[in-house]
Amino acid sequence: MDFQLTDEQEAIRSEVRRLCSRFDDDYWREKDKSHSFPEEFYQAFAEGGWLGIAMPEEYGGAGCGITEAALIMQEATASGGCAAAASTVHMNIFGANPLVVHGSAEQKAAYLPKIASGKIKVAFGVTEPETGLDTTHLKTKAVRKGDHFVVDGRKVWISTAQVASKILLLARTTPLEQVSRSTEGLSLFFTDLDRKRIDVREIDKCGRGAVDSNELFIDGLEVPVEDLIGEEGKGFRYLLDGLNPERILVAAESIGIGRVALDRAARYAKERVVFGRPIGQNQSVQHPLADSWVRLQAAELLVLKAAWMYDNGHPCGAEANAAKYLAAETGFQAADRAMQTLGGFGYSREYHVERYWREAKLFRIAPISPELILCYIAERVLGLPRSY
Amino acid sequence: MRHRADFSGGELNVIVLIKHVIDVELNVRVRDGSVVQDGMTYVLSKWDENAIEAALVLKDAHDGEVTAVTIGPERSGESLRKALAMGVDKGVHINDPATEGSDSMGYARILAKTVTRQPYDLILAGRQSQDTDQGGTGPMLAELLNIPLVGNVVEIAAVDGTKLTAHRNGDAGKEVVEVTLPALLTANDSLNEPRLASLRGIMAAKNKPMEILTLADLEIDPATVGAAGAGTEVVEMQPPRARAAGQKFEGAPEEITKEVMGLLVNEAKIFG
Numbered sequence: 201m202d203f204q205l206t207d208e209q210e211a212i213r214s215e216v217r218r219l220c221s222r223f224d225d226d227y228w229r230e231k232d233k234s235h236s237f238p239e240e241f242y243q244a245f246a247e248g249g250w251l252g253i254a255m256p257e258e259y260g261g262a263g264c265g266i267t268e269a270a271l272i273m274q275e276a277t278a279s280g281g282c283a284a285a286a287s288t289v290h291m292n293i294f295g296a297n298p299l300v301v302h303g304s305a306e307q308k309a310a311y312l313p314k315i316a317s318g319k320i321k322v323a324f325g326v327t328e329p330e331t332g333l334d335t336t337h338l339k340t341k342a343v344r345k346g347d348h349f350v351v352d353g354r355k356v357w358i359s360t361a362q363v364a365s366k367i368l369l370l371a372r373t374t375p376l377e378q379v380s381r382s383t384e385g386l387s388l389f390f391t392d393l394d395r396k397r398i399d400v401r402e403i404d405k406c407g408r409g410a411v412d413s414n415e416l417f418i419d420g421l422e423v424p425v426e427d428l429i430g431e432e433g434k435g436f437r438y439l440l441d442g443l444n445p446e447r448i449l450v451a452a453e454s455i456g457i458g459r460v461a462l463d464r465a466a467r468y469a470k471e472r473v474v475f476g477r478p479i480g481q482n483q484s485v486q487h488p489l490a491d492s493w494v495r496l497q498a499a500e501l502l503v504l505k506a507a508w509m510y511d512n513g514h515p516c517g518a519e520a521n522a523a524k525y526l527a528a529e530t531g532f533q534a535a536d537r538a539m540q541t542l543g544g545f546g547y548s549r550e551y552h553v554e555r556y557w558r559e560a561k562l563f564r565i566a567p568i569s570p571e572l573i574l575c576y577i578a579e580r581v582l583g584l585p586r587s588y
Numbered sequence: 589m590r591h592r593a594d595f596s597g598g599e600l601n602v603i604v605l606i607k608h609v610i611d612v613e614l615n616v617r618v619r620d621g622s623v624v625q626d627g628m629t630y631v632l633s634k635w636d637e638n639a640i641e642a643a644l645v646l647k648d649a650h651d652g653e654v655t656a657v658t659i660g661p662e663r664s665g666e667s668l669r670k671a672l673a674m675g676v677d678k679g680v681h682i683n684d685p686a687t688e689g690s691d692s693m694g695y696a697r698i699l700a701k702t703v704t705r706q707p708y709d710l711i712l713a714g715r716q717s718q719d720t721d722q723g724g725t726g727p728m729l730a731e732l733l734n735i736p737l738v739g740n741v742v743e744i745a746a747v748d749g750t751k752l753t754a755h756r757n758g759d760a761g762k763e764v765v766e767v768t769l770p771a772l773l774t775a776n777d778s779l780n781e782p783r784l785a786s787l788r789g790i791m792a793a794k795n796k797p798m799e800i801l802t803l804a805d806l807e808i809d810p811a812t813v814g815a816a817g818a819g820t821e822v823v824e825m826q827p828p829r830a831r832a833a834g835q836k837f838e839g840a841p842e843e844i845t846k847e848v849m850g851l852l853v854n855e856a857k858i859f860g
Contacts (some may be wrong), residue, residue, distance in 0.1 A: 207665075207666065207669060207794075208790060208791070208793075208794060209668065209792070210666070211666075211669060211673055211785065212787070212790055214670075215673070215784055215785045215786075215787075215790065218784055219784050247786070248784060248786045248787060249786045249787035250787050252787070253787060262787050262788065262791050527846045538748045
């Protein structure tokens with residue numbers, strides 16, 4: 201048992217922290233307010249080589265594990281950049297995983313170096329308006345016609361589709377009625393986000409204003425056969441490979457938001473004097489913050505354990521989901537308590553904490569809800585009957 | 589070989605002196621006359637980062653090798669690794685308990701023995717370390733090596749043949765100084781904007797040479813350095829005075845100006 205990060209991991213964490221400190225709260229507030237993509241932050245990550253952290257070395261990455269990726273994502277959100285900072289770089293850092301694992305040699309050589317270096321941005325086109333987390337019942341169809349597929353359907357909550365040039369797209373290639381299991385017959389494509397055939401409409405939403413979320417209307421999109429990842433009909437399985445590491449990264453991102461919220465709250469509680477004493481001298485203010493610190497520590501341990509398991513080839517479904525559950529709940533709770541600590545000022549945009557709060561909320565909802573994680577733990581770990 | 593006197597047409601070999609110091613941005617606590625070490629975090633002294641950056645810029649322009657040297661316990665290796673991650677080629681770590689308690693002269697003696705083990709054209713250091721703020725080691729080392737010193741450098745304007753032109757901040761304004769190499773320069777923080785280590789740099793650092801030396805390796809008599817050889821002794825340490833709370837003035841600009849000016853003149857006495 202060793203809780204010590206390696207020298208290299210420490211160096212990674214400290215340099216990313218320094219890099220992120222160049223983008224302060226005011227930068228993120230402005231990006232949030234103006235709904236503009238944090239291109240400067242994205243470029244800084246690209247220049248430092250950070251986008252390629254988890255990409256194999258042969259494709260221009262650093263070949264590190266999810267542990268290192270989790271460390272840098274936590275720093276990105278903990279800088280005050282919150283979910284916006286994470287989502288700006290998340291897809292390049294890990295989104296292309298199905299391509300890394302299941303792509304052909306040609307696909308990998310053509311795209312992975314560009315993703316690692318930030319030359320291309322990718323959107324992740326899986327979720328649909330009518331099916332939500334019931335992914336296997338999605339309605340988007342891809343029909344083979346000669347050397348290409350024709351895709352029609354709708355997607356929703358697709359991040360960065362306003363700025364991305366490529367999309368990782370999941371569509372049904374064999375109708376549900378013709379497959380024995382609903383997980384079969386879905387195919388994954390890595391293809392151009394062709395705006396002539398994909399109408400991208402931004403969704404006005406509560407938080408993470410800097411990074412767009414969209415509804416996609418796909419009408420007759422022609423996808424060359426070469427853009428199919430792996431075998432036709434196995435797309436859902438390919439997607440599953442990436443779910444655990446994604447849970448781990450989102451958990452790390454949530455902890456970062458909790459950390460920055462707690463830091464601002466503690467600082468405020470020390471300085472704010474009411475009734476002749478700093479409000480932080482009152483136990484009713486201290487205890488929730490101290491309690492959040494404890495919970496964030498616990499969540500971080502769980503994240504690091506799940507990351508270690510993944511990097512060392514152990515099955516980690518329960519741990520990755522548990523980490524996401526605890527971190528997202530705890531991160532939001534910390535942000536909520538921070539806002540409460542700042543009182544009226546916490547509600548004002550000027551103090552940034554309301555932004556943390558709005559952004560922490562996102563990770564309670566996406567990419568999976570806490571409720572569904574509990575269903576999963578109940579079923580898979582405790583052996584209770586499946587409830588959904 | 590003490591140094592390379594002429595690198596014209598060839599490579600410029602630079603030695604950077606760095607120090608791993610307590611992070612003074614955090615709360616430094618003093619107990620029983622010394623700084624509490626428990627739970628403290630350590631960082632590369634900030635002016636040393638400017639020295640490293642300057643060395644790397646020179647390397648880009650003239651080729652050659654950049655070597656970073658530090659004296660300190662095991663943990664000091666962290667700053668050396670950071671220097672390597674930034675792009676320095678080689679690290680030298682003098683790790684010997686007998687160096688503890690060295691004053692500037694002690695450090696200068698150790699460094700004099702260390703840097704003369706290889707040819708060099710230029711030595712760069714921060715103008716002072718962030719923990720003691722003494723600023724003595726660089727000048728003393730230049731003296732021991734009998735090479736010219738330019739302190740508080742804000743710009744390295746030109747390196748030509750065996751000459752280097754540096755701008756330094758002096759009391760009376762900026763001085764433009766020409767020195768014959770080899771020389772020792774100490775860096776002001778406005779000399780440059782130190783680069784961040786890239787991920788590639790961090791990964792490459794682990795394969796770069798790092799030499800770990802003891803006083804015996806350098807044939808230094810332990811009695812001449814460390815607490816034993818120190819001519820100065822810190823007999824008491826007092827924590828820095830806490831900053832007093834600021835004062836806020838409200839009201840019409842004309843009235844505030846009068847009030848503030850009154851306080852500046854009569855209370856703060858800043859106008860002599």
